[in-house]
Amino acid sequence: MGNTQQARQHEYTLPPRPQARHLPGHIYTSPEVFEREKRQIFLKDWLCVGRLEELEKPGDYLALRVIDEPVVVCRDRTGQLNAFSNVCAHRGTEVASGSGNRQSFSCPYHGWTYDLTGTLLNAPYVEDVEGFQPTACRLPTVKLDTWDGYLFINFDAGCESLASFLGDAPQVYGAYQCEKLRLAAKFSFTLDCNWKLMCENLVDIYHIAVLHAATFGPHQPLETYKFRLTEGGYHGRFKGGTLTPDGKSLFGPMPWLPTELQSGGYSSHIRPNMAFFPRFDFFSFITSWPMDGPEKSQGIVYLLFPAEHFAQQDFQEKVQVYEEFIHTVLGEDVSMVQSLQRGFKSQAYRPGPFSRYEAAVHNMIAYNMKRVGFENGSVD
Numbered sequence: 442m443g444n445t446q447q448a449r450q451h452e453y454t455l456p457p458r459p460q461a462r463h464l465p466g467h468i469y470t471s472p473e474v475f476e477r478e479k480r481q482i483f484l485k486d487w488l489c490v491g492r493l494e495e496l497e498k499p500g501d502y503l504a505l506r507v508i509d510e511p512v513v514v515c516r517d518r519t520g521q522l523n524a525f526s527n528v529c530a531h532r533g534t535e536v537a538s539g540s541g542n543r544q545s546f547s548c549p550y551h552g553w554t555y556d557l558t559g560t561l562l563n564a565p566y567v568e569d570v571e572g573f574q575p576t577a578c579r580l581p582t583v584k585l586d587t588w589d590g591y592l593f594i595n596f597d598a599g600c601e602s603l604a605s606f607l608g609d610a611p612q613v614y615g616a617y618q619c620e621k622l623r624l625a626a627k628f629s630f631t632l633d634c635n636w637k638l639m640c641e642n643l644v645d646i647y648h649i650a651v652l653h654a655a656t657f658g659p660h661q662p663l664e665t666y667k668f669r670l671t672e673g674g675y676h677g678r679f680k681g682g683t684l685t686p687d688g689k690s691l692f693g694p695m696p697w698l699p700t701e702l703q704s705g706g707y708s709s710h711i712r713p714n715m716a717f718f719p720r721f722d723f724f725s726f727i728t729s730w731p732m733d734g735p736e737k738s739q740g741i742v743y744l745l746f747p748a749e750h751f752a753q754q755d756f757q758e759k760v761q762v763y764e765e766f767i768h769t770v771l772g773e774d775v776s777m778v779q780s781l782q783r784g785f786k787s788q789a790y791r792p793g794p795f796s797r798y799e800a801a802v803h804n805m806i807a808y809n810m811k812r813v814g815f816e817n818g819s820v821d
Protein backbone atom coordinates (compact mmCIF):
# COMPACT_ATOMS: atom_id res chain seq x y z
CA MET A 442 0.00 0.00 0.00
CA GLY A 443 1.37 3.45 -0.88
CA ASN A 444 2.21 5.87 1.91
CA THR A 445 -0.45 8.40 0.94
CA GLN A 446 -3.19 5.79 0.82
CA GLN A 447 -1.98 4.35 4.12
CA ALA A 448 -1.75 7.77 5.79
CA ARG A 449 -5.34 8.65 4.91
CA GLN A 450 -6.85 5.48 6.35
CA HIS A 451 -7.21 7.15 9.75
CA GLU A 452 -10.12 9.12 8.25
CA TYR A 453 -12.25 6.01 8.66
CA THR A 454 -11.73 6.27 12.43
CA LEU A 455 -12.92 9.84 12.94
CA PRO A 456 -16.65 9.60 12.02
CA PRO A 457 -19.19 8.83 14.77
CA ARG A 458 -18.53 5.44 16.36
CA PRO A 459 -21.19 3.36 14.53
CA GLN A 460 -19.64 4.26 11.16
CA ALA A 461 -16.01 4.26 12.30
CA ARG A 462 -13.26 1.71 11.88
CA HIS A 463 -10.25 1.11 14.12
CA LEU A 464 -6.97 2.80 13.23
CA PRO A 465 -4.58 1.43 10.64
CA GLY A 466 -1.54 -0.25 12.16
CA HIS A 467 1.02 2.35 11.12
CA ILE A 468 -0.42 4.86 13.62
CA TYR A 469 1.10 2.57 16.27
CA THR A 470 4.44 1.98 14.55
CA SER A 471 5.29 5.23 12.75
CA PRO A 472 8.23 7.30 14.08
CA GLU A 473 6.59 10.39 12.55
CA VAL A 474 3.34 9.89 14.49
CA PHE A 475 5.39 9.18 17.62
CA GLU A 476 7.27 12.47 17.20
CA ARG A 477 3.97 14.37 16.84
CA GLU A 478 2.61 12.69 19.97
CA LYS A 479 5.70 13.74 21.88
CA ARG A 480 5.54 17.38 20.77
CA GLN A 481 1.77 17.87 20.69
CA ILE A 482 0.63 15.73 23.61
CA PHE A 483 3.41 14.92 26.08
CA LEU A 484 5.11 18.33 25.89
CA LYS A 485 1.75 20.15 26.18
CA ASP A 486 -0.49 18.25 28.62
CA TRP A 487 -0.49 17.91 32.38
CA LEU A 488 1.05 14.52 33.23
CA CYS A 489 0.52 12.65 36.48
CA VAL A 490 3.93 11.58 37.81
CA GLY A 491 3.01 10.23 41.21
CA ARG A 492 1.63 11.00 44.63
CA LEU A 493 2.48 13.71 47.12
CA GLU A 494 3.37 11.17 49.80
CA GLU A 495 6.30 10.04 47.64
CA LEU A 496 7.84 13.46 48.36
CA GLU A 497 6.92 13.99 51.97
CA LYS A 498 10.13 15.35 53.52
CA PRO A 499 12.41 18.21 52.45
CA GLY A 500 15.02 16.73 50.09
CA ASP A 501 12.79 13.87 48.86
CA TYR A 502 13.06 13.61 45.09
CA LEU A 503 11.98 11.52 42.11
CA ALA A 504 13.92 11.46 38.84
CA LEU A 505 11.89 10.39 35.83
CA ARG A 506 11.93 10.64 32.09
CA VAL A 507 9.12 11.60 29.73
CA ILE A 508 10.34 10.28 26.36
CA ASP A 509 13.47 12.43 25.79
CA GLU A 510 12.89 14.76 28.73
CA PRO A 511 14.59 13.87 32.02
CA VAL A 512 12.89 15.58 34.97
CA VAL A 513 13.42 15.87 38.72
CA VAL A 514 10.53 16.49 41.08
CA CYS A 515 11.54 17.32 44.65
CA ARG A 516 10.57 19.02 47.88
CA ASP A 517 12.89 21.84 48.90
CA ARG A 518 13.88 22.97 52.40
CA THR A 519 10.95 25.37 52.66
CA GLY A 520 8.54 22.51 51.93
CA GLN A 521 7.81 23.78 48.42
CA LEU A 522 7.54 21.25 45.58
CA ASN A 523 9.64 21.94 42.49
CA ALA A 524 10.07 20.30 39.12
CA PHE A 525 12.97 21.00 36.77
CA SER A 526 14.75 19.46 33.83
CA ASN A 527 17.33 16.91 34.90
CA VAL A 528 19.80 18.26 32.35
CA CYS A 529 23.05 19.75 33.67
CA ALA A 530 23.70 23.36 32.63
CA HIS A 531 27.28 22.37 31.77
CA ARG A 532 27.01 19.58 29.20
CA GLY A 533 23.58 18.03 29.78
CA THR A 534 24.27 15.05 32.03
CA GLU A 535 21.41 13.91 34.29
CA VAL A 536 22.23 15.30 37.72
CA ALA A 537 19.97 12.90 39.64
CA SER A 538 18.75 9.37 39.15
CA GLY A 539 16.17 7.12 40.82
CA SER A 540 14.59 8.48 43.97
CA GLY A 541 15.67 9.26 47.52
CA ASN A 542 16.56 12.19 49.74
CA ARG A 543 19.24 14.81 49.00
CA GLN A 544 20.57 18.09 50.35
CA SER A 545 21.55 19.12 46.83
CA PHE A 546 22.14 17.61 43.39
CA SER A 547 25.75 17.25 42.34
CA CYS A 548 26.32 16.39 38.70
CA PRO A 549 28.23 13.07 38.56
CA TYR A 550 30.34 14.21 35.57
CA HIS A 551 32.24 17.39 36.60
CA GLY A 552 30.58 18.22 39.88
CA TRP A 553 28.38 21.24 39.20
CA THR A 554 26.07 21.41 42.21
CA TYR A 555 22.44 22.57 42.33
CA ASP A 556 20.14 23.26 45.26
CA LEU A 557 16.69 21.74 45.69
CA THR A 558 15.11 24.49 43.58
CA GLY A 559 17.46 23.71 40.66
CA THR A 560 19.64 26.81 41.11
CA LEU A 561 23.37 26.29 40.54
CA LEU A 562 25.32 26.64 43.80
CA ASN A 563 28.80 26.16 42.47
CA ALA A 564 30.84 24.99 39.53
CA PRO A 565 34.53 24.13 39.98
CA TYR A 566 37.34 25.76 37.97
CA VAL A 567 35.29 28.30 36.06
CA GLU A 568 36.79 31.48 37.62
CA ASP A 569 38.17 32.69 34.30
CA VAL A 570 34.96 32.12 32.33
CA GLU A 571 33.85 35.56 31.25
CA GLY A 572 30.68 36.83 32.89
CA PHE A 573 29.87 33.48 34.54
CA GLN A 574 27.63 33.76 37.59
CA PRO A 575 26.67 30.40 39.14
CA THR A 576 23.50 31.70 40.79
CA ALA A 577 22.20 33.09 37.50
CA CYS A 578 22.34 29.59 36.12
CA ARG A 579 19.72 26.93 36.82
CA LEU A 580 18.10 23.73 35.69
CA PRO A 581 15.11 24.79 33.55
CA THR A 582 11.84 24.92 35.46
CA VAL A 583 9.00 22.53 34.66
CA LYS A 584 5.48 23.45 35.82
CA LEU A 585 4.06 21.46 38.72
CA ASP A 586 0.67 21.32 40.42
CA THR A 587 -1.34 18.90 42.53
CA TRP A 588 -4.89 17.66 42.80
CA ASP A 589 -6.02 15.75 45.92
CA GLY A 590 -2.57 14.20 46.41
CA TYR A 591 -1.83 13.53 42.73
CA LEU A 592 1.31 15.19 41.41
CA PHE A 593 1.25 16.62 37.90
CA ILE A 594 3.92 18.27 35.74
CA ASN A 595 3.69 20.22 32.50
CA PHE A 596 6.54 21.13 30.11
CA ASP A 597 4.57 23.94 28.48
CA ALA A 598 5.11 27.24 30.30
CA GLY A 599 1.98 28.66 28.63
CA CYS A 600 -0.34 25.75 29.44
CA GLU A 601 -3.85 26.05 30.87
CA SER A 602 -4.19 25.50 34.63
CA LEU A 603 -4.35 21.93 35.98
CA ALA A 604 -7.85 22.66 37.36
CA SER A 605 -9.10 23.59 33.91
CA PHE A 606 -7.27 20.67 32.25
CA LEU A 607 -8.92 18.15 34.61
CA GLY A 608 -12.43 19.25 33.59
CA ASP A 609 -15.08 17.70 35.82
CA ALA A 610 -12.84 14.95 37.30
CA PRO A 611 -12.42 16.74 40.67
CA GLN A 612 -16.22 16.95 41.04
CA VAL A 613 -16.89 13.40 39.83
CA TYR A 614 -14.31 11.86 42.20
CA GLY A 615 -14.52 14.41 45.03
CA ALA A 616 -16.52 12.05 47.28
CA TYR A 617 -13.60 9.61 47.31
CA GLN A 618 -11.49 12.26 49.11
CA CYS A 619 -8.23 11.07 47.55
CA GLU A 620 -6.19 13.34 49.81
CA LYS A 621 -7.01 10.87 52.61
CA LEU A 622 -5.40 8.00 50.69
CA ARG A 623 -1.78 6.92 50.82
CA LEU A 624 0.42 5.02 48.43
CA ALA A 625 0.76 1.42 49.64
CA ALA A 626 2.42 -0.16 46.58
CA LYS A 627 3.88 0.93 43.26
CA PHE A 628 5.39 -1.13 40.46
CA SER A 629 6.23 -0.75 36.79
CA PHE A 630 6.23 -3.03 33.77
CA THR A 631 7.53 -2.66 30.24
CA LEU A 632 5.62 -3.47 27.08
CA ASP A 633 6.59 -4.31 23.51
CA CYS A 634 3.90 -2.09 22.08
CA ASN A 635 2.90 1.50 21.46
CA TRP A 636 1.97 3.57 24.53
CA LYS A 637 -1.56 4.22 23.21
CA LEU A 638 -2.44 0.53 23.29
CA MET A 639 -2.35 0.17 27.07
CA CYS A 640 -4.40 3.39 27.42
CA GLU A 641 -6.95 2.09 24.94
CA ASN A 642 -6.98 -1.34 26.57
CA LEU A 643 -7.67 0.16 29.99
CA VAL A 644 -10.83 1.91 28.72
CA ASP A 645 -11.88 -1.12 26.66
CA ILE A 646 -14.66 -2.66 28.74
CA TYR A 647 -15.68 -4.81 25.73
CA HIS A 648 -12.97 -7.37 26.60
CA ILE A 649 -13.67 -7.69 30.33
CA ALA A 650 -16.03 -10.69 30.25
CA VAL A 651 -13.86 -12.55 27.74
CA LEU A 652 -10.19 -11.88 28.50
CA HIS A 653 -10.76 -11.52 32.24
CA ALA A 654 -13.33 -14.32 32.60
CA ALA A 655 -11.08 -16.14 35.06
CA THR A 656 -10.10 -13.04 37.10
CA PHE A 657 -12.27 -9.97 37.72
CA GLY A 658 -14.69 -10.34 34.77
CA PRO A 659 -17.47 -11.95 36.85
CA HIS A 660 -17.18 -9.20 39.53
CA GLN A 661 -17.54 -6.29 37.13
CA PRO A 662 -20.58 -7.07 34.95
CA LEU A 663 -20.59 -5.21 31.66
CA GLU A 664 -24.33 -4.56 31.88
CA THR A 665 -23.91 -2.46 35.03
CA TYR A 666 -21.66 0.07 33.28
CA LYS A 667 -22.87 3.61 32.83
CA PHE A 668 -20.28 5.75 31.19
CA ARG A 669 -19.85 9.32 30.14
CA LEU A 670 -17.30 10.40 27.58
CA THR A 671 -15.10 13.40 28.32
CA GLU A 672 -12.46 15.25 26.31
CA GLY A 673 -10.10 12.40 25.46
CA GLY A 674 -11.26 10.33 28.43
CA TYR A 675 -14.29 8.91 30.18
CA HIS A 676 -15.93 8.20 33.53
CA GLY A 677 -17.15 4.59 33.61
CA ARG A 678 -19.29 3.80 36.67
CA PHE A 679 -20.05 0.15 37.42
CA LYS A 680 -21.60 -1.86 40.22
CA GLY A 681 -19.78 -4.89 41.53
CA GLY A 682 -16.76 -6.08 43.47
CA THR A 683 -13.18 -5.04 44.01
CA LEU A 684 -9.85 -6.31 42.66
CA THR A 685 -9.34 -9.40 44.78
CA PRO A 686 -9.65 -13.02 43.63
CA ASP A 687 -13.27 -13.34 44.87
CA GLY A 688 -14.19 -9.69 44.33
CA LYS A 689 -14.71 -9.18 48.09
CA SER A 690 -12.97 -6.40 49.98
CA LEU A 691 -10.40 -7.18 52.68
CA PHE A 692 -10.98 -3.73 54.20
CA GLY A 693 -14.63 -2.80 53.66
CA PRO A 694 -15.78 0.46 52.05
CA MET A 695 -13.78 3.62 52.62
CA PRO A 696 -15.38 5.03 55.78
CA TRP A 697 -16.32 8.39 54.23
CA LEU A 698 -18.05 7.12 51.10
CA PRO A 699 -21.75 7.88 50.61
CA THR A 700 -24.02 4.81 50.34
CA GLU A 701 -24.34 4.99 46.55
CA LEU A 702 -20.57 4.56 46.14
CA GLN A 703 -20.22 1.62 48.54
CA SER A 704 -20.16 -0.91 45.73
CA GLY A 705 -18.03 -1.25 42.61
CA GLY A 706 -16.44 1.95 41.44
CA TYR A 707 -15.20 3.54 38.24
CA SER A 708 -12.98 2.55 35.34
CA SER A 709 -11.95 5.94 34.04
CA HIS A 710 -9.33 7.76 32.05
CA ILE A 711 -7.80 11.20 32.40
CA ARG A 712 -6.05 12.34 29.24
CA PRO A 713 -3.49 11.73 27.99
CA ASN A 714 -2.21 8.62 29.82
CA MET A 715 -3.77 8.15 33.25
CA ALA A 716 -6.12 5.21 33.78
CA PHE A 717 -8.01 5.82 36.95
CA PHE A 718 -9.72 3.06 38.98
CA PRO A 719 -11.58 4.23 42.07
CA ARG A 720 -13.09 1.28 43.95
CA PHE A 721 -15.28 1.40 47.05
CA ASP A 722 -12.37 0.16 49.19
CA PHE A 723 -9.16 1.35 47.48
CA PHE A 724 -7.79 3.19 44.47
CA SER A 725 -5.44 2.17 41.74
CA PHE A 726 -4.21 4.14 38.79
CA ILE A 727 -1.92 3.31 35.91
CA THR A 728 0.08 5.76 33.85
CA SER A 729 1.27 4.57 30.42
CA TRP A 730 4.43 6.11 29.00
CA PRO A 731 6.01 6.05 25.57
CA MET A 732 9.57 4.76 25.72
CA ASP A 733 12.34 4.90 23.15
CA GLY A 734 10.28 4.83 19.97
CA PRO A 735 6.74 3.89 18.98
CA GLU A 736 6.91 0.19 19.84
CA LYS A 737 8.03 0.28 23.47
CA SER A 738 6.16 1.57 26.47
CA GLN A 739 6.08 1.43 30.23
CA GLY A 740 3.22 1.21 32.68
CA ILE A 741 3.43 2.42 36.27
CA VAL A 742 0.83 1.06 38.70
CA TYR A 743 -0.08 2.76 42.00
CA LEU A 744 -2.22 1.24 44.78
CA LEU A 745 -3.72 3.66 47.29
CA PHE A 746 -5.55 2.83 50.51
CA PRO A 747 -7.10 4.97 53.25
CA ALA A 748 -4.30 6.28 55.50
CA GLU A 749 -6.11 4.94 58.57
CA HIS A 750 -5.72 1.31 57.38
CA PHE A 751 -1.92 1.46 57.38
CA ALA A 752 -1.76 0.81 61.12
CA GLN A 753 -3.53 -2.56 60.80
CA GLN A 754 -1.21 -5.40 61.70
CA ASP A 755 -1.88 -7.44 58.59
CA PHE A 756 -2.07 -4.41 56.29
CA GLN A 757 0.87 -5.38 54.05
CA GLU A 758 -0.38 -8.97 53.65
CA LYS A 759 -3.79 -7.70 52.62
CA VAL A 760 -2.27 -5.19 50.17
CA GLN A 761 -0.26 -8.03 48.69
CA VAL A 762 -3.47 -9.88 47.86
CA TYR A 763 -4.63 -6.87 45.79
CA GLU A 764 -1.19 -6.38 44.25
CA GLU A 765 -0.81 -9.99 43.16
CA PHE A 766 -4.30 -10.02 41.71
CA ILE A 767 -3.59 -6.83 39.74
CA HIS A 768 -0.37 -8.44 38.45
CA THR A 769 -2.38 -11.40 37.18
CA VAL A 770 -4.99 -9.17 35.51
CA LEU A 771 -2.31 -7.00 33.90
CA GLY A 772 -0.56 -10.13 32.61
CA GLU A 773 -3.77 -10.91 30.71
CA ASP A 774 -3.89 -7.38 29.29
CA VAL A 775 -0.18 -7.22 28.41
CA SER A 776 -0.34 -10.40 26.34
CA MET A 777 -3.22 -8.88 24.32
CA VAL A 778 -1.74 -5.43 23.66
CA GLN A 779 1.56 -6.97 22.56
CA SER A 780 -0.37 -9.30 20.27
CA LEU A 781 -2.19 -6.27 18.80
CA GLN A 782 1.14 -4.62 18.06
CA ARG A 783 2.27 -7.72 16.16
CA GLY A 784 -1.05 -7.87 14.28
CA PHE A 785 -0.70 -4.23 13.17
CA LYS A 786 2.39 -5.16 11.18
CA SER A 787 0.72 -7.96 9.28
CA GLN A 788 -0.23 -7.25 5.66
CA ALA A 789 -3.44 -9.15 6.48
CA TYR A 790 -4.69 -6.59 9.05
CA ARG A 791 -7.85 -4.69 8.09
CA PRO A 792 -9.21 -2.42 10.84
CA GLY A 793 -12.62 -3.58 12.09
CA PRO A 794 -15.59 -1.71 13.62
CA PHE A 795 -16.11 -0.50 17.19
CA SER A 796 -18.64 -2.29 19.41
CA ARG A 797 -20.92 -0.04 21.47
CA TYR A 798 -18.81 -1.07 24.49
CA GLU A 799 -15.80 0.45 22.75
CA ALA A 800 -17.29 3.94 22.71
CA ALA A 801 -14.59 5.16 25.12
CA VAL A 802 -11.87 3.58 22.98
CA HIS A 803 -13.23 5.36 19.92
CA ASN A 804 -13.49 8.64 21.80
CA MET A 805 -9.87 8.36 22.98
CA ILE A 806 -8.49 7.37 19.59
CA ALA A 807 -10.34 10.13 17.73
CA TYR A 808 -9.23 12.69 20.32
CA ASN A 809 -5.56 11.65 20.13
CA MET A 810 -5.68 11.72 16.34
CA LYS A 811 -7.01 15.25 16.40
CA ARG A 812 -4.34 16.30 18.90
CA VAL A 813 -1.61 15.27 16.50
CA GLY A 814 -3.26 16.93 13.51
CA PHE A 815 -4.87 13.92 11.86
CA GLU A 816 -8.20 15.50 11.07
CA ASN A 817 -10.04 15.12 7.82
CA GLY A 818 -8.02 16.78 5.11
CA SER A 819 -5.28 18.13 7.36
CA VAL A 820 -2.67 15.46 6.71
CA ASP A 821 -1.68 13.77 3.48
Ligand code: FES
Nearest residue numbers: 529531532548551
Ligand atom coordinates in the same frame (compact mmCIF):
# COMPACT_ATOMS: atom_id res chain seq x y z
S1 FES B 1 27.95 17.82 32.57
FE1 FES B 1 27.35 18.27 34.58
S2 FES B 1 29.12 19.11 35.46
FE2 FES B 1 29.73 18.70 33.43
Ligand SMILES: [Fe+2]
Nearest residue numbers: 642648653774
Ligand atom coordinates in the same frame (compact mmCIF):
# COMPACT_ATOMS: atom_id res chain seq x y z
FE1 LIG C 1 -8.17 -5.67 30.69
